[in-house]
Structure formats: structure tokens, C-alpha cells
Amino acid sequence: MINVIVCDDYNQLSNVAFEIMLSVIKNKADATLGLATGSSPIGLYQNMIADYDKKKTSYKMIKTFNLDEYVGIDVHHPESYYSFMHRNLFDHIDIEEKNIHIPSNMGDDLQKNCDDYNKLLAENVIDIQLLGIGSNGHIGFNEPYTAFDSLTHIVDLKQSTINDNARFFNNDTSLVPKKAITMGIANVMAARKILLLATGENKAEAIYQTIKGKIDESCPSTILQRHNDVTIVVDKLAASKL
Ligand code: F6R
Numbered sequence: 001m002i003n004v005i006v007c008d009d010y011n012q013l014s015n016v017a018f019e020i021m022l023s024v025i026k027n028k029a030d031a032t033l034g035l036a037t038g039s040s041p042i043g044l045y046q047n048m049i050a051d052y053d054k055k056k057t058s059y060k061m062i063k064t065f066n067l068d069e070y071v072g073i074d075v076h077h078p079e080s081y082y083s084f085m086h087r088n089l090f091d092h093i094d095i096e097e098k099n100i101h102i103p104s105n106m107g108d109d110l111q112k113n114c115d116d117y118n119k120l121l122a123e124n125v126i127d128i129q130l131l132g133i134g135s136n137g138h139i140g141f142n143e144p145y146t147a148f149d150s151l152t153h154i155v156d157l158k159q160s161t162i163n164d165n166a167r168f169f170n171n172d173t174s175l176v177p178k179k180a181i182t183m184g185i186a187n188v189m190a191a192r193k194i195l196l197l198a199t200g201e202n203k204a205e206a207i208y209q210t211i212k213g214k215i216d217e218s219c220p221s222t223i224l225q226r227h228n229d230v231t232i233v234v235d236k237l238a239a240s241k242l
Contacts, residue, residue, distance in 0.1 A: 002211055002230045006239045010199055014043025016233050017130075020195055021048065022057070024128045030061035034129030034188070035089075036140075037066070037081045040197040041130055045089040052093045059095040065126060066102040067140040067188075070177035071154065075106060079168045103152060103181040114152040114181060121152070121187050129191035133198050136160050137206045137219035141182035145217050150184030185223055194230040196221075198238040207234055208241035 007013040021044060024031050035041070051057050069081045076083060082102050090100060101120060104113045131139050136158065142150065143158045157165075162176045169175035188194070198207055210221040210232065224230045 001228055002224060002232060004211060004239070004242070005231065005233045006242075007233060007235050009235055010043055013197060013199060013233050013235055014047055017041070017044040017195060017197055018047035018051070020231060020233075021128065021130070022051065024193065025057060025059075025062065028127060029058070030063070031127040032063045032065065032124050034126040034183075034191055035064050035066050035085065036130045036132050037068070037084045037088075038132040040132035040199060042088060044130070044197070048089065049092040059093045061099075062095055063099040063124060064090075064095065064101060065121060065124065065183070067131070068180050068182040069103045069105050071105045071110065071179040071181060072177045073105075075104075080105075103183070105181060110154050110181065114154065117152040117181075117183070118187070121183070121190070126191035128193045128195055129188055131188070131194060131196040131221075133196060133203060133206050133210065133221055134161055135164060135202045135206055137209055137221045139185070139188060139196075139221050139224075141180040142185050142188075142220045144220060146185060146220055148189075148217060148220075148223050149186050151186055152181065152183050155180050155182055185220060189223060189227055192229065194224060194227055196224070196230065196232045197234075198232070199235040201237045201240060203234070203238040204241040207232065207238050211242065 005016055073080055103117050136144055141155050157178055162173050165176050166173045209219045213222050215222045215225050
């Protein structure tokens with residue numbers, strides 16, 4: 001079931017997302033969180049940090065699993081998702097480094113890294129999976145026509161995604177990695193609860209398809225219609241085609 005919450009602006013969206021995230025953490029001190037990078041969750045992460053500063057909500061027992069990581073840039077590159085997550089959230093709360101999981105892009109055997117991540121995900125059910133969405137309906141880096149039963153795997157990024165992400169690489173598409181490791185769609189669907197955030201007009205068609213479109217691998221996010229606990233929080237622009 002998909003519950004849609006339309007917000008006036010990004011600030012309100014981030015507050016609504018924070019309340020949902022906080023209720024999971026308050027109910028379960030050792031919750032497992034599935035996290036995302038990108039622009040959409042930054043306000044939510046800022047709210048989590050502000051709440052940690054003021055109210056000392058503890059993350060000592062929380063485990064996290066990130067959706068994805070680029071391949072071909074060093075893990076300490078400022079735009080790696082490892083760096084993004086530490087800069088925007090982990091460095092500012094009391095989470096233990098050992099409880100942080102991000103697909104590893106290191107070493108020669110990336111398939112083994114995928115297999116190891118799948119094994120960990122099989123052992124740890126995600127209580128809440130945070131998602132952004134691509135303008136083409138991708139979730140994680142599961143681009144159109146990724147199999148709905150996919151697990152963690154290596155992907156070639158679509159040109160549209162490379163273009164979307166060039167803003168983080170001096171607007172130079174040649175600097176954007178061309179491959180990534182991503183949790184698969186089946187891993188995402190295994191989460192107990194899913195929270196998807198989207199803003200802006202360029203997400204409106206993807207949001208429309210997610211909620212009202214035919215469930216089809218041509219738009220990966222349409223699979224969410226088969227999950228029993230999805231909340232989509234959007235601003236007015238992203239909701240404009242609903
Ligand atoms: C990020 C991820 C991507 C983004 C999506 C939206 O970990 O997996 O699917 O969520 O590309 O990105 P933003 O939020 O920057 O619009």
C-alpha cells in the first residue's frame with residue numbers, strides 16, 4: 001500500500017520524513033536503517049543531527065545499510081557515497097563505524113563484494129528503507145529494465161543518471177563514474193517499511209508512474225505498488241501529475 005504525503009516545500013518534507021524516521025528509531029533502539037544519498041535526504045539527515053544534538057537520540061545500537069556506491073572512485077573521494085554519508089550524517093551522530101554498511105567498491109572481486117553485501121542483508125532485515133527516485137524511475141541505481149528479483153549487483157549507469165549526477169562533479173559528465181554497486185530491487189522490497197522522498201518537477205512523471213503506472217520493469221519504482229508499507233513524501237511540484 002502506498003501512502004502519499006504532499007508537502008508545501010522541502011523544509012516541510014524533511015520534517016515529515018524525520019518524524020517517520022524518528023518513530024522507527026524510538027520504537028526500536030537497535031533498528032536497521034536503509035539509507036540513501038543524493039539531494040533528497042539531506043534535510044532529513046540535518047533534522048536527525050539537530051535532534052541528536054538537542055535530544056541525544058542515540059544511534060549506538062542502530063545499524064545502517066546504504067543503497068549504493070560508485071565504482072571507479074576512491075572510497076575517500078569527496079563524492080563517494082562513503083564520504084557523502086559520513087559528511088552529511090555519520091560524523092555528527094553517535095553511530096558505531098562497525099554498524100555502518102555501504103557496498104564496497106574496493107578490491108578486484110566486486111562480485112564477491114556484492115555477494116557479501118547480500119549475505120549481510122539476508123541476516124539483517126531493514127526496518128525502514130529510505131529512497132530517492134531518479135527522473136527515469138530508478139531506485140538505488142536500479143535503472144529501467146533491472147529485474148524485479150535482482151539482488152546487490154554491479155551496474156552501468158544510464159546516460160540520464162550520469163547527466164543528473166554531473167552537478168556533483170563540476171558539471172563535467174566525464175568525471176562522473178560510469179559504474180556503481182547497488183542493492184537490488186528484491187533487497188529494497190524486503191524492507192519492512194519504505195520511505196521515498198522526491199522534490200521538483202523533473203520527478204513528477206516518475207512519481208506519477210510509481211503510484212499510478214503499470215507495474216513494469218521499464219520503471220523500476222512501480223514495483224513499490226506491491227509493497228505493503230510505503231510512504232511517499234513529495235513537494236507540490238513532484239506531485240503535480242498525480
Ligand atoms: C542514492 C540513490 C539514487 C537517488 C536518486 C535521486 O543513494 O540510490 O537512487 O536516490 O538518484 O537522487 P536525488 O535525491 O539527488 O534527486
